[in-house]
Amino acid sequence: MDIDCIPFKETGYFSKLICDYLDQHEDLRPFFNRYPKLENFAGQIQEKQASFPKNHRKVLVDALQKQYQDTIISEATSEHITRLADSKTFTVVTGHQLNLFTGPLYFLYKIVSTINLAQKLKEAYPEYHFVPVYWMATEDHDFDEINYFNLHGKKIQWNKKAKGAVGRLSTDGLDQVFDTFAAEIGQFGQSEVLKKLFQQAYLQHNTLAEATRFLANVLFGEQGLVIVDGDDAQLKKLLVPYAKKDIFEQIPFTKVSESIAELSKISSDYTIQVNPREINYFYLKDNLRERIVEKQGKYHVINTHIDFTPEALEEELESHPERFSPNVVARPLYQEVILPNLCYIGGGGELAYWLELKSYFEALGVPYPMLMLRNSALVITEKQSQKVEKLGLKISHLFLKQHSLINKKIRDISNIDIDFSPQKKLLEEQFKHLYELAEQTDESFLGAVKAQEVKQKKGLDALEKRLLKAQKRKLKDHVVRLTELQNELFPNKSLQERQWNFSEFYLEMGDSFIPILFETLDPFCEKFIILKH
Known part of the structure; x- marks a missing residue:
């Protein structure tokens, strides 16, 4: 496998904001914490270790053990979950939607980058332990973004009427998708392996979250990947104090709005990725995920008849934290509250909105993680x-x-x-x-x-x-x-x-494809990688 690289800015596919971040543009310094160089992780470890509550580790381990109770896991993953109770254990995280059958190829690149980073950190800091985490975006409700994948230039699509958080969706109807998929890949090469994988994931599990956990665990369990589902009452309880600051004091709205204004001053070419809302939470139940808004002194769940007084909403938050779902602005904070995390690995669009959030984290007293651009690659025969x-x-x-x-x-x-x-x-x-x-x-x-x-x-x-x-x-x-x-x-x-x-690629390269990615994707590369096979 020959490897070549070209600078991200020469590809034409990455924004000025991300290219400036990779160049560590001085004007962007206020918007990130430590740049993700290997030597900078020492300071991040010390900062997170000093601030992460011990009881959060216990809640995290208990929640993960419960989430994994029906999943056969590798020794490496089991060890990683147990080690999260130890104050010398930290995570590196990537997140992704629950795209059908992993969706686009970069789903793999994200996770490989994350696992490789954890291994490199262990080599550099052997006295600590580092756990690669995939955060499943189970609470997203954009079904049309995740209900398909492309194969041989065709769209393999799950046609279903869906409402609410996608992780809770029933897998009913995916047998028809399997028939389409099986017909497309035929009987050649590694097709039987892929058919079996699809069947086991989607036809033998009840919800999309369960299916995605199974799939990611099969692909990356041997490397010790830990998969987190944020749609969890135990974990949400840790978020309650921060949710109150958002809903009743609107701190994220104020701080993120200020950051966006400051970023816009640096360059008119910086595209603002997300805009905060006065309240950055949805109300969540089965088949329901709708925004909470304040109207005339009460809190209303849009597109419903649900209303709360301030006192009633606070009581609901305390009694049923699982019914409050963070949006794209609040979710990063949720991640950092419940995980002893050092670094988030994401694509250009993700890092662009993370760069809006640092002052909001500081206002709430939560350490801001390092931000690393995931590996990108072009595979060429x-x-x-x-x-x-x-x-x-x-x-x-x-x-x-x-x-x-x-x-x-x-x-x-x-x-x-x-x-x-x-x-x-x-x-x-x-x-x-x-x-x-x-x-x-x-x-x-x-x-x-x-x-x-x-x-x-x-x-x-x-x-x-x-x-x-x-x-x-x-x-x-x-x-x-x-x-x-x-x-x-x-x-x-x-x-x-x-x-x-x-x-x-799996049809052509079989079991060698993912190992090749592990060998060639270096999270510290900072260039677009060309893989010739």
Whole structure:
């Protein structure tokens, strides 16, 4: 397996905010704690160790043992759960939605990055223990975002009317999805392994949360991955004091709004990922997850007839914390309250909204974790690699927008010089003399010279475009081969990892695929990885 890398900023797929964060831009310093370098974890360990309550560890271990009671787990996972009771044990976390059959390929990259980070930390700090954690987003209610996966360019979809938290959804109807999946992968290669995995996960478990836990445990249990379901009354009880600060004092709304304003001042190109609400909690029951809003002195659950006085809502929160579900702003805090966590590993969009949250954590006295961009990779076959060479390209060229890639290649291979820069330079020289002449007459002549220059430059631009278009027609075969290759590697003009499912590679590479990821994905790499197999 050959490995190549290119800087994230050269891919064109990562925001300015994330690229500036990776460059440790000085203006962003107030928005993160410690940058995730290996040596910086020492300070993070000390900070978390000093602040994390011992009783939270006991609650966490008890909750996890209960969550895992019907799951066969590896010795490594069992040991990790037990070790969480020890004050010298810490977590590194990634989170992800409950996408059907893992959804996009980067689900694997996230977890592999997290497990590899835990192992590297153990090597660097042997006196401590580090547990890789996958936080299942069981309380999300965006069913349309998770009810499918792509395979061979087709959408394998679970058609179901769904309401409420997706983790609680019944797996009824997934037998039909299995039939579609089985027909698509046929009888070749590793298809039987994948069919069995799908059946065991989704046809032998009652809820989507149970199915996802089983699947992630089969794929990563041997490496000691611990899977956390936040939809848990024991764990939610630890969140109650912080939920009160949110609902009744609106501290997150104030602090995050201020951070967003400060980030916007640094650069207008920074895209704000999430906006806080006055109340960042949903009311949660079976088939119900709706926002809580304050209206005329009472607290109302939208799209329902449920209302609370302030006193009644506080009583409900104390008695039934499991009925309060944090949104995207409050969930990170929940994670850090219940876990002895050091670092969150996520994609660019996730880190963008985490960078809005530091002042809110500080106001509530919760240590802010280190933020690490997950590994990203493009997997390319030997045959595709040979095509790249034959076309005289570098892999990095394929990250260009398709029209830019085609234009660049046509200019490179054309036997006609399509670059009219010399003509434009000559034109500017000619007009320089005209401007000198115009300065000796009146302003009206100067305006006429400027207008003529603009007109002639536009004419040259138009001729250059027409020539390029003509050469594209002449070199049509080359253009077709180029676009076909890019479309193979960047399906739907997007990153492969955001479109393909892991089964695409498992069918071809079998059990070797995930071990290859463990060998090649380095969480400290900070570059986009190209894997050639």
